[in-house]
Amino acid sequence: MKNIIELKKVTKRFGGITALNKASLHVNAGEVVGLIGDNGAGKSTLIKTLVGVYNPEEGEIFIRGKKVSSWNALKARESGIETVFQDRALCPQQSIVWNIFMGKELRYPFGFIKEKEQINEANRLIREIGFTSKLIDAESPVGNLSGGERQGVAIARAIYNNAELIILDEPTNALSLNETQKVFDFVDNVKKSNRSVLFIGHNIYHVYDISDRFVILDRGEVVHQLDKKNIGSPEELMKIMRDTIQKH
Amino acid sequence: MNKNKSIIGNIFHKNGRALGSMGYFVLLMLVFLIGAPEAWMRPNLHQSVFVMLPTLIFLVIPLVFLVASGEIDLSFASTYAVAAYVFAIMVKAGIDPALAIIAGIITGAAIGALVGALIVIFRLSSLVASLGMLFLLRGIILLLTESRSITIMEIDSHWTYSFLVGNFYGFPMQIFWASLFVIYCYYLFSKHVFGIHIHHVGDNSVSAEQMGINVKAVKIKAFMFVGIGAAIGGIFTTLITYTFFPTQGFGYLLLALAAVFVGGTPYWGGLGTIVGAVFGVGIIAYMEIGIIAIGWSGTWRQFFNGLIILLALLGHRLHGERVR
Numbered sequence: 001m002k003n004i005i006e007l008k009k010v011t012k013r014f015g016g017i018t019a020l021n022k023a024s025l026h027v028n029a030g031e032v033v034g035l036i037g038d039n040g041a042g043k044s045t046l047i048k049t050l051v052g053v054y055n056p057e058e059g060e061i062f063i064r065g066k067k068v069s070s071w072n073a074l075k076a077r078e079s080g081i082e083t084v085f086q087d088r089a090l091c092p093q094q095s096i097v098w099n100i101f102m103g104k105e106l107r108y109p110f111g112f113i114k115e116k117e118q119i120n121e122a123n124r125l126i127r128e129i130g131f132t133s134k135l136i137d138a139e140s141p142v143g144n145l146s147g148g149e150r151q152g153v154a155i156a157r158a159i160y161n162n163a164e165l166i167i168l169d170e171p172t173n174a175l176s177l178n179e180t181q182k183v184f185d186f187v188d189n190v191k192k193s194n195r196s197v198l199f200i201g202h203n204i205y206h207v208y209d210i211s212d213r214f215v216i217l218d219r220g221e222v223v224h225q226l227d228k229k230n231i232g233s234p235e236e237l238m239k240i241m242r243d244t245i246q247k248h
Numbered sequence: 249m250n251k252n253k254s255i256i257g258n259i260f261h262k263n264g265r266a267l268g269s270m271g272y273f274v275l276l277m278l279v280f281l282i283g284a285p286e287a288w289m290r291p292n293l294h295q296s297v298f299v300m301l302p303t304l305i306f307l308v309i310p311l312v313f314l315v316a317s318g319e320i321d322l323s324f325a326s327t328y329a330v331a332a333y334v335f336a337i338m339v340k341a342g343i344d345p346a347l348a349i350i351a352g353i354i355t356g357a358a359i360g361a362l363v364g365a366l367i368v369i370f371r372l373s374s375l376v377a378s379l380g381m382l383f384l385l386r387g388i389i390l391l392l393t394e395s396r397s398i399t400i401m402e403i404d405s406h407w408t409y410s411f412l413v414g415n416f417y418g419f420p421m422q423i424f425w426a427s428l429f430v431i432y433c434y435y436l437f438s439k440h441v442f443g444i445h446i447h448h449v450g451d452n453s454v455s456a457e458q459m460g461i462n463v464k465a466v467k468i469k470a471f472m473f474v475g476i477g478a479a480i481g482g483i484f485t486t487l488i489t490y491t492f493f494p495t496q497g498f499g500y501l502l503l504a505l506a507a508v509f510v511g512g513t514p515y516w517g518g519l520g521t522i523v524g525a526v527f528g529v530g531i532i533a534y535m536e537i538g539i540i541a542i543g544w545s546g547t548w549r550q551f552f553n554g555l556i557i558l559l560a561l562l563g564h565r566l567h568g569e570r571v572r
Binding site: 048051052053073074075076077083085087088089090091094098103104105107113115141143144 | 451
């Protein structure tokens, strides 16, 4: 199976603290990978390294089998990787449309923005995501939105860019049941279109439901990887996770 | 809420700060008009405002970009003089004034890049680092010129003079250039990738970085833009008065900053208004000249400056707190 991205023995330190220690991870085309681990295991650091927000001290990154040098956030997005960050990565004083196109604006030559086109696309996207309030349109500031709606904007951004791999960092955090279900539906849709998802969560039940494969992270190290077909239930996954971490 | 109301609400929400500044400007004009109608009708009063106004426009508009990006700069008031000095000595040395202007502007951009690099790369506080640069650059100018001014009467016969600051059927050309600059900056700020990235960086630089925006580059460019604006302002003033003064620009430091905030750009970054800043400049320029013009003693000037600035800021408070 073709892998979209692969991290090989990546180490990331913050001052004296080793946040990632020779961690390796890959995501194949069309699969949903669940990244699990305790708080502070390094899940967010791992994905921020993966998408070029952090520069690792050691290790290699491969995109579709090709090694990349000077990896950064823009290059990751240009290679078809979109991320819904834990903090949503939004600018609350700016409009929904500016947030959706942040960093990847639709441009005319010389850098002027295709404003109309962006607004039309954004309006279409927010209806697609399920914004029903007539008071909210593409030009409303994100700061007026609820937590679920803000998550919707972050997801709309990932959808718009038609990414091959979508990374969701704790996407169901602080969401209502209804909103959580929307996130799951979204993951299903991505999977059906043969694209990949890397799903980070601490709710094992959520991760279990939607993932094909699990990667367990503990204190910056990848300690176990297993396929869903080898596990019977979320409880079993939880037990495996607890045992591996205890042994580690 | 009915639809009509929400449309008006929307317009107010999007342009509230600019409309607010316009309101204060109109109010100030009315006060002067009622207070001293005769003085206010005299055209030479407005002419003297129009000498000051373009220079302030060139200084203030780039500052809106910088403040919206979440930074501040004080060194522009000295960059203003350094660029004008480079221009003046090159003209004195017999170099083509058009080249001298370009050299002056490049000097401004280079100083801006240096200030930006100190702040962004070496992570110095923008307030303190630019304060240091303000004194350092002024000190260099005073040392180089030995506090003497440079007169460049020879510029009068050159095409650049009439082209940039000449009279076009009684209309000062600098007003035309300043207007063009405002229109350009309006589009740059709200319809161009540079301006939009400025908003994102000032609003939430972590988010901007995660979305692949080069935050450092955007900020350094904003500092360079302030340097360019200061250089243009300095060169225009030198052209208008045929003279470079070593203390030139120092008086604009606080007035230009006041115009940014009176114009409705909040200090916290992520928001800004070009149109508002133009009214902010109008308020500051008329305030400086108007109080004397209507016959009050010059000793009242600072008092009224302060009063108007505070009232304007209180008014802008109505547009609300920062949303997070």
